[in-house]
Amino acid sequence: MIQSGIARGTTVRDAVFDLLRHHGMTTIFGNPGSTELPMFSDLPEGFRYVTGLQESVVVAMADGHALARRGPAFVNLHSAAGVGHAMGAIYSAFRNRAPVVITAGQQSRPLLKSDPFLFAEAPTVLPQPYVKWAIEPARAEDVPAAIARAIHIATLPPAGPVFVSIPLDDWGKSCDTPVLREVAGRAQPDPARLAEVAARLNGADSPVMVMGAGVDADDGWDGAVALAEQYQAPVWVAPLASRCSFPESHPLFAGFLPANEADIERHLGGHDLILALGAPVFTYHYERPGTIPPAGASLIQIVSDPQQAAGAVCGLSLVGNLALSLAALRDHFDQPRPPRRAPLRTFAAPAPARGISGAMALRTLQDLRPRDGIVVEEAPSSRDDVHDHLPIDRPGGFFATASGGLGYALPAAVGVALSNPGQTVLAVLGDGSSMYSIQGIWSAVEHDADVLFVILNNGGYAALRGFAGNKPVVGCDIGHLSLAAIAEAQGCPARRVSDPAELEPALREAFAARGPRLVEVMIDAG
Numbered sequence: 001m002i003q004s005g006i007a008r009g010t011t012v013r014d015a016v017f018d019l020l021r022h023h024g025m026t027t028i029f030g031n032p033g034s035t036e037l038p039m040f041s042d043l044p045e046g047f048r049y050v051t052g053l054q055e056s057v058v059v060a061m062a063d064g065h066a067l068a069r070r071g072p073a074f075v076n077l078h079s080a081a082g083v084g085h086a087m088g089a090i091y092s093a094f095r096n097r098a099p100v101v102i103t104a105g106q107q108s109r110p111l112l113k114s115d116p117f118l119f120a121e122a123p124t125v126l127p128q129p130y131v132k133w134a135i136e137p138a139r140a141e142d143v144p145a146a147i148a149r150a151i152h153i154a155t156l157p158p159a160g161p162v163f164v165s166i167p168l169d170d171w172g173k174s175c176d177t178p179v180l181r182e183v184a185g186r187a188q189p190d191p192a193r194l195a196e197v198a199a200r201l202n203g204a205d206s207p208v209m210v211m212g213a214g215v216d217a218d219d220g221w222d223g224a225v226a227l228a229e230q231y232q233a234p235v236w237v238a239p240l241a242s243r244c245s246f247p248e249s250h251p252l253f254a255g256f257l258p259a260n261e262a263d264i265e266r267h268l269g270g271h272d273l274i275l276a277l278g279a280p281v282f283t284y285h286y287e288r289p290g291t292i293p294p295a296g297a298s299l300i301q302i303v304s305d306p307q308q309a310a311g312a313v314c315g316l317s318l319v320g321n322l323a324l325s326l327a328a329l330r331d332h333f334d335q336p337r338p339p340r341r342a343p344l345r346t347f348a349a350p351a352p353a354r355g356i357s358g359a360m361a362l363r364t365l366q367d368l369r370p371r372d373g374i375v376v377e378e379a380p381s382s383r384d385d386v387h388d389h390l391p392i393d394r395p396g397g398f399f400a401t402a403s404g405g406l407g408y409a410l411p412a413a414v415g416v417a418l419s420n421p422g423q424t425v426l427a428v429l430g431d432g433s434s435m436y437s438i439q440g441i442w443s444a445v446e447h448d449a450d451v452l453f454v455i456l457n458n459g460g461y462a463a464l465r466g467f468a469g470n471k472p473v474v475g476c477d478i479g480h481l482s483l484a485a486i487a488e489a490q491g492c493p494a495r496r497v498s499d500p501a502e503l504e505p506a507l508r509e510a511f512a513a514r515g516p517r518l519v520e521v522m523i524d525a526g
Helices: 011-023 034-040 056-068 079-096 109-114 140-154 189-204 213-217 220-231 261-268 306-310 322-331 358-368 381-388 409-419 431-435 440-448 461-470 481-489 500-512
Strands: 027-030 048-051 073-077 100-106 162-167 209-213 236-237 254-255 273-277 298-303 316-320 374-379 425-430 451-457 494-497 517-522
Touching: 011 034, 011 140, 027 034, 027 056, 027 316, 027 409, 034 073, 034 100, 048 440, 056 073, 056 100, 056 162, 079 100, 079 431, 079 481, 100 140, 140 162, 189 273, 189 298, 189 316, 189 322, 189 494, 209 220, 213 322, 236 500, 298 306, 298 322, 298 374, 306 316, 306 409, 316 374, 358 381, 358 425, 358 451, 358 500, 374 381, 374 409, 409 431, 409 440, 409 451, 425 431, 431 451, 440 451, 451 481, 451 500, 481 494, 494 500, 500 517
Parallel strands: 027 048, 027 073, 073 100, 100 162, 209 236, 209 273, 236 254, 273 298, 298 316, 374 425, 425 451, 451 517, 494 517
Antiparallel strands: none
């Protein structure tokens, strides 16, 4: 759809707000600074400004908001210092493929010749290489066109963050507003190659599917379920996937692939065709050599991210939207296959423990939480328990960081909640992870985000201890923290639980409440 531009003589500020309104970007995430004051003084009607107390928190909130609303989010940072604070979160947004439009203030143009205080010396270089595009417009009147282009670049696949640096004095200058327009980005792979893939699926004796975050991102959930059921193919989650793309209680769900070659070879061995959907081939975290694909198997990858296709180490790769690709593959289906007699994966009860174990906490959360709720997770040492006891069974129902950096999930849960009013978001966090972005609780309180923060406190960086095996590791003990006290200090109702008998009542009461609230669960490492 193309609409006419706004009349000549408008200001840069008014033109930008008209652009944001046109794209539904009426929530602005930011931490205000002096070089952005002209933009945010007297905010126009219909916009809300979501304040974060640190720039990485601001970007993570925008990241979660963008992914949950399946559209671009707008965030404003402060010059070079603010962008520097936010770089870890910008990297996570890049890895998450989150369409975040990042703007940053810059000192007034007349001052730039003299190295003024609080300016950015190389504004477009600083966020590289973790933005898709970066610009400081040459003229004030070019700012609206730059932001319009940034919105389109951010949302076109593969989605990702973009960056626009804007000098302080640009906002009040006159300009012509760019035409308000849309850019559609869904493309299907070559139909002939998809027909070839379908023929190979039809001819396979034992196909297996590996689902990555791209399936959910491309609205391919229903198509993935239908395709797996047609071929009665086991479905594995790709290593370290940041979203859920297949119902984990489904009888065809086989489990989660570890992030090493040897275990992937072991799990996928015996199949003659591996179909990787919306996932890299493959993401590894530690070295355990193996053969990929396993002997006797061929591999086909379909992704909407050209970089993931180019980076695949083997097999045939097709680039295109997953929802369209899955629909085309289903149209070529040949003969029904007999259903499997038993589920591929079962859920065992948590093992007995002296105190509260991670498994016990996760199973209790599963028993109490709304099945249509959203989970945002960052509890590295409890990830196996999350996999075993907190199955996700809805599209758009799970978000984690694809970057591996800590501090994402707490503020991201706030951004997700602000995009889904009336629906509780469950944030499952570790104590170490929470401390990277604990200021996000203030934002949840300030903006009444409906988030239940559940912090599994095991007294340190237990995931790192696990990697070290029996060797002692320095710097991993952080046990003298009270996350509940920190939450209460920011205005968030909180409770600490260490007695197993109190766990279920405390969580039941928390789920019945609304708004931000926190339960700190003391995990017994013994």
